[in-house]
Amino acid sequence: MTAAFVHGEYSLRPLDVEADIGLLHRWVTHPKAVYWMMQDADVTAVAAEYRRIAAHPHxxxxxxxYRGEPAFLAERYDPRHVELVGLYEPEDGDIGMHFLTAPAGTPVHGFTRxxxxxxxxxxxADPxxxxxxxxxxxxNTAVHVLNAAVGFTAVGPITKPEKTALLSVCTRAQFLAATGEPT
Structure with missing residues (x-):
């Protein structure tokens, strides 16, 4: 499958639920992925969730x-239709994001960042x-630190059905200022 985005030694491609389900299940049920809230999900449940995402228009x-080997999961969503409906005032050009790094036997300093x-x-990359x-x-204080490192600003806590979350936002300018990455 062709990469949809390349960034140095990293790339992203659309998730192929049928081909990727084994590693996806290992990742989302690993103790490190506790905040993914799928700890007790079997392969069938994980596949059903990612088929649902694949079929969702938003x-x-x-x-x-990383270097051609599976290393992380990323999701993008339209917060007007998914995850944050009624929980904040979306602005034109908002996109929601989730990411999960694969569990590693030996952690690599700076990898998650x-x-x-x-x-x-x-x-x-989407204008x-x-x-x-x-x-x-x-x-999840570790991810809050990572988010701040790439330019996110905390808006405040919000109550979702499954958790109390820290709503945070990052503009292009904030991302550039924090990382030096062109957008």
């Missing part, structure tokens, strides 16, 4: 590769995107 999942930078560069919106679990 939500997409992509497999991220490189992944989120790649995901943000991918989102901002219609003016701002990226995220809603991680308020307890």
């Amino acid at each position: 939500h997409e999942a992509y497999l991220g590769l 490189a992944v989120i930078t790649t995901v943000m560069a991918w989102l901002f 219609a995107v003016r701002r990226v919106v995220v809603e991680p679990d308020i307890r």
Whole structure:
């Protein structure tokens, strides 16, 4: 499958649920992925969720590769229709994002930051995107630090059915200022 986006040694391609389900299931049920909230999901449930995303007109999942090998998952969604409906005032050009790095036997310093930078560069490659919106679990302090490192500003807590989240936003200018990445 051809890459949809290339950023140095990183690339993204549309997720192929049938081909990718084995590794996807391992990733989302791994203890490291506790905030993905799929810890007890079997392969059938994970496949059903990602088939639902694939069929949704406002939500997409992509497999991220590092040096050609599967290494992360990224999702983009329209917050006017998915995840944040009625929970904040969307602006023209808003896009929502989720990302998950694959569990690693030996963590590589800076890898997750490189992944989120790649995901943000991918989102901002679309000229219609003016701002990226995220809603991680308020307890996920590690991702809050990563988000701030690439330019996100916390808006505040919001209550979703499944969690209390920290709504945060990042404009193109904030991303450029934080990372030096062109958008």
